[in-house]
Amino acid sequence: MYISTVVMPESGIDLFIYSFWVDMLIAFNVLILLLRLQDLTDFKRDLSLLTSRLGTAQDCL
Numbered sequence: 001m002y003i004s005t006v007v008m009p010e011s012g013i014d015l016f017i018y019s020f021w022v023d024m025l026i027a028f029n030v031l032i033l034l035l036r037l038q039d040l041t042d043f044k045r046d047l048s049l050l051t052s053r054l055g056t057a058q059d060c061l
Helices: 012-060
Strands: none
Touching: none
């Protein structure tokens, strides 16, 4: 079992560092989501090209 405890910083500097790392974690997750979206866009383009070529091949038969 995983137990997580959140310790809120008490001083201003600790709060700044804490919020900085939270912001970096959020930015990293957004970057990962954007990269996955790019992969899906590439997949859709490749699938469209493959479908087009398949249609051309069927026309030739």
